[in-house]
Every structure is written in structure tokens, then in C-alpha cells.
Amino acid sequence: MDRLKGKVALISGGARGQGAAEARLFAAEGAKVVIGDVLDDQCRKTADDINANAKAKSVIPLHLDVTRAADWRAAVERCQREFGGLDILVNNAGIANIKGIEETSEEEWDSVVNINQKGVWLGMKYAVPAMRLRGAGSIINISSIYGLVGSFGSAAYHGTKGAVRLLSKAAAIQYAPDKIRVNSIHLESYLPRCSTSLRQKNCSRSSMPLRSKEAPSPKR
Numbered sequence: 001m002d003r004l005k006g007k008v009a010l011i012s013g014g015a016r017g018q019g020a021a022e023a024r025l026f027a028a029e030g031a032k033v034v035i036g037d038v039l040d041d042q043c044r045k046t047a048d049d050i051n052a053n054a055k056a057k058s059v060i061p062l063h064l065d066v067t068r069a070a071d072w073r074a075a076v077e078r079c080q081r082e083f084g085g086l087d088i089l090v091n092n093a094g095i096a097n098i099k100g101i102e103e104t105s106e107e108e109w110d111s112v113v114n115i116n117q118k119g120v121w122l123g124m125k126y127a128v129p130a131m132r133l134r135g136a137g138s139i140i141n142i143s144s145i146y147g148l149v150g151s152f153g154s155a156a157y158h159g160t161k162g163a164v165r166l167l168s169k170a171a172a173i174q175y176a177p178d179k180i181r182v183n184s185i186h187l188e189s190y191l192p193r194c195s196t197s198l199r200q201k202n203c204s205r206s207s208m209p210l211r212s213k214e215a216p217s218p219k220r
């Protein structure tokens, strides 16, 4: 308890799923939290639920579309106005697209790239100046196991989650002198929402790394 006392966190995609769980955990550890999402009603409900179980109001919901610079600017300003600054950014918002390279439309590609990749860059771009004012910070970019290994589907998802990994490494080097840590997290599939969509698409092979036993071996 209280490991995050005095800290202010901004979590994108905090209305439900993992983002909501992160907000609940951060609040329980003493942080003040702003959760942003495009699902406004769900975001408000999640904040109300967490606040109802806390001693003081610790979570504020707001509208945040991670693809829009103006929304990020407003979200960071809200952290500063309501809670005095920003110490932690969790770039959690993300969407999946379980399609291979040829099956993915240009519109789908752009949508996944805009949310999963551009959204992470924009979040860091606007959070870093606020963290500098605090003298330190921590940025946590939610990638995926799909950002580390290939599979038989999810082309755009792989591309963006892999990009988040190297973007995080580059940012970690760039902002080390500012005492701002940047890490990416690479989760396995764990929630019913994701597993259900994989089952519906009959894509169980898509979780198989390219060099697993069943994958064709590369010709030498």
C-alpha cells in the first residue's frame, strides 16, 4: 500500500479491461489518477466505482482520443490543474486486428497504426514536458508478446506493437538525462475479450511463434 503516494498518473484506454485494472491498482497504492478513453460513459462509471471504494476522490475520467494531439494536451493540463503535475504515463489504449497482410485493408491498417503507434508517440510527446517540471517520471508503454514474436495473423497489430518496443527503447535513451524512465510491457493474451475474438476467428495458430515446431523451417 501507498507505494504511489504523492504520484499522479495518466492512463489511456482506462475505461475498461487492463486500463481500468491499472487505475484501480494505482489508486489503491495512493496515486491520483486521470483515466482517458473514447468510451465516455464507461470511463465515468469506472472512475465512480473506484472512487466509491476510496477514502478520497482519486480518479478523474476524461475524454481522450489518443490519436488527437489536442486531447493529449488537455489531458496533461487536467493532471496539472487537478493534481499539481504528472509523474506516470501509461500508454495502454490499443486495438487488435486479427488479419494477415493481404486481408488487412488500408483503412484498418491506418486505424491500428494511429491508435497503437501514433497514440503512444503523442502521449510521450505531451507528457514529457510535464514530467520534466517534476524532475522525474515513468512512462509505461503497453505492447504485447506480439511485439516480440511473429504469428500467422494480426499484421498491423504485430507492426505497431513491435514499433512500440523500439520507440520505448529510443525514448528511454533520449530521456534518461531527465530521469524519465521508459519501458514497454509485453503481455500474453489474458482477457476474455481478446481470447473470444481469437476463438471466433479460429486463429489459435496466430499465437504460435514463427520458429515453433509446427512452423516451416527456413531454407538455408
Ligand SMILES: NC(=O)c1ccc[n+]([C@@H]2O[C@H](COP(=O)([O-])OP(=O)(O)OC[C@H]3O[C@@H](n4cnc5c(N)ncnc54)[C@H](O)[C@@H]3O)[C@@H](O)[C@H]2O)c1
Binding pocket: 012, 013, 014, 015, 016, 017, 018, 019, 036, 037, 038, 039, 064, 065, 066, 067, 092, 093, 094, 095, 096, 115, 142, 143, 144, 145, 186, 187, 188, 189, 190, 191, 193, 194, 195
Ligand atoms: N487482452 C490481452 O490479452 C492483451 C494482450 C497483450 C497486450 N494487450 C494490450 O493491452 C492494452 C489494453 O488491452 P485490453 O485487453 O484491456 O483491451 P480493451 O479493449 O478492454 O481496452 C482497450 C481500451 O482502449 C480504448 N481505446 C480504443 N481506442 C482508443 C482511442 N482512440 N483513444 C483512447 N482510448 C481508446 C477502448 O475504448 C478500451 O477502453 C492494449 O494496448 C492491448 O493491445 C492486451
